[in-house]
Amino acid sequence: MSTDQKSTPRSGGLRTTGLTVRYGGNVANENIDLEVLPGQIVGLIGPNGAGKTTFVDAVTGFTPAEGTVELAGERIDAMRPHLRRRRGLSRTWQAGELFGNLTVEQNVVVATRPGGLGTVVRDLFGRRRQETDPRVAKALQTVGLAGFEQKLARDLALGQQKLVGVARALVGRCELLLLDEPAAGLDSSESMEFADRMRTIVDDGGPGVLLIDHDMSLVLSVCDRVYVLEFGKLIFAGTPEEARTDPAVVAAYLGVPMENTDA
């Protein structure tokens, strides 16, 4: 495994050390050391069942794990999921996260309210309708959806709906953004458009991003670094260029040239 991880503490981003998840006798993640620095897009890939979702669940606190998780230099592994979120660990979900009958703006507002959807609905039908929260406006501008605030979420193209999901994750404190299969359902040009937007967000001072996806061309083209999981273990960490020719990575993908592989 090639890696250039340093042992000095970082002031931002995500770092896991020795992250291990067991489901009975099955070790779904084994000693995972992974780092995402601010300003980086880092890919996490691996064949079906390799342990990618388990890793996300462990980092976000939805699955018990051994080892440490640091966010922006602070240990968060003893925290419950909502506290990790408050510290700036944000994620998007694979599917079904938007409320189709609400506007784009309302969908993002939901993420800013402690009461979630219930509070927003009360605001809509009660007298507490407020001006647009500047954080919401900024998040929508960041993802390129300024001007779409009053459209219904269901009327947007799928790629735009995914960007609403990103805006929701970005609103409030965001030290690290976990993108869980953002390209699912997108065609290759929509995926690349999404990737370009993510690159711009990160390069413009956005958070570090951990991108988990089956779309290899997306991951290899947009990521600064790539980690590859197989049977719960990291078999590779390095640049996308190194991943394309690494024998263990190629073997994990059955020898198919990686540009053409759909994990």
Ligand SMILES: Nc1ncnc2c1ncn2[C@@H]1O[C@H](COP(=O)(O)OP(=O)(O)OP(=O)(O)O)[C@@H](O)[C@H]1O
């Ligand atoms: N809640 C659970 N209880 C028991 N075993 C589980 C549980 N969740 C996942 N596993 C097992 O852990 C291993 C890793 O699964 P995981 O879903 O994390 O892989 P993945 O890389 O995300 O797969 P996919 O690409 O298909 O989503 C698999 O062997 C799976 O069967």
